[in-house]
Amino acid sequence: MxxxxxxxxxxxxxxxxxxxxxxxxxxxxxxxxxxxxxxxxxxxxxxxxxxxxxxxxxxxxxxxxxxxxxxxxxxxxxxxxxxxxxxxxxxxxxxxxxxxxxxxxxxxxxxxxDSLRGVLDDVPDTFPDIASTGEVAAERDRIVGRMRDAADRMAAELHRVEPTEYGTFAATIDGTRWELKREADRATYVRAGGEGGVYLVSQYAPPAPGDVRRYAPAFRGFVEAFNDEVEELSDSLDGVEL
Incomplete structure (x- = not known):
């Protein structure tokens, strides 16, 4: 076995x-x-x-x-x-x-x-001339440049009465919140629309022409709101005697 x-x-x-x-x-x-x-x-x-x-x-x-x-x-x-x-x-x-x-x-x-051979034979290889955006960009830059100049002057005035390194000024214009942020006496940005809004003035990219068209007219109201704020500060000191 x-x-x-x-x-x-x-x-x-x-x-x-x-x-x-x-x-x-x-x-x-x-x-x-x-x-x-x-x-x-x-x-x-x-x-x-x-x-x-x-x-x-x-x-x-x-x-x-x-x-x-x-x-x-x-x-x-x-x-x-x-x-x-x-x-x-x-x-x-x-x-x-x-x-x-x-x-x-x-x-x-x-x-x-083989089935793909000649599939592009009738596709055109010439295309229309490309339209220039030069004039639009130049006009956008001109308007934004004037907004930046105004924002820098506002920042400088804020810095005179609030001598801190950083500061902001905000106002609501026609239901839209506007905000200017400064660093010392220079504007860092001007934004319309709150968080996630449009940066009309920025250290980075310029705004789109359509955004400038939409918001630039209301920028005047933002400056006027700033002037009213400055006037109120002046009024608050009226009658103070030493």
Missing amino acids: SDPERVEVPVPSADAPVAERDRVVARVREHAGRLARELARLQGGDYGRRTFRVDGGEWTLKYEAGDLDFLRFEGRSGLDVYVVSTKTDPDAADLSTAMSHYEAFAAAFADYV
């Missing part, structure tokens, strides 16, 4: 089929990688995918950063296998079935490329 604690059945080596599978996958990876780069060139961008239908099922090619990410075959018989993947290797039998449809996939890819 054999000893049940001793198992002497030899363990077969998987080296040969694994090596053959890896050889096939490596060849497909190289070939499909070239297809992926061509697809990326056609579709534009660094990331994308496309599915190609063949008689036996569908092949999906996905690329990232212009390189092959995966190649997947979904057969009509229910087979679903990632022939090339960054996560797992395919089963050898599934790979064999999928590869019987690979030539059809390559032909479908070639047909797709």
Whole structure:
């Protein structure tokens, strides 16, 4: 009788089929990688995918950063296998079935490329002259420059009575909140509309011409509100004698 604690059945080596599978996958990876780069060139961008239908099922090619990410075959018989993947290797039998449809996939890819030949033949390559924004920008800059000059004078006057490094003046004009922020005696910004509003005067980008058109007329009211504030300060000192 054999000893049940001793198992002497030899363990077969998987080296040969694994090596053959890896050889096939490596060849497909190289070939499909070239297809992926061509697809990326056609579709534009660094990331994308496309599915190609063949008689036996569908092949999906996905690329990232212009390189092959995966190649997947979904057969009509229910087979679903990632022939090339960054996560797992395919089963050898599934790979064999999928590869019987690979030539059809390559032909479908070639047909797709051929279908795009001449697609741009009737697209015009001449375009209308570009209209200049020079006059609009210059007028915007002129108006904003005058607003900045006024804002700087307001900041200087505020600094004379409030000799702090930073300060603000705010007023509501026709239901819109206006705010001037200063640093010492210079205006940092003039904003209309509160938080998230429009910066008519700024240390950064100038406002859009449409915003200037909308808010510039009300800037006069903001200056008048400032003058009224200064007048009230003057009145508060009337009658003070030393």
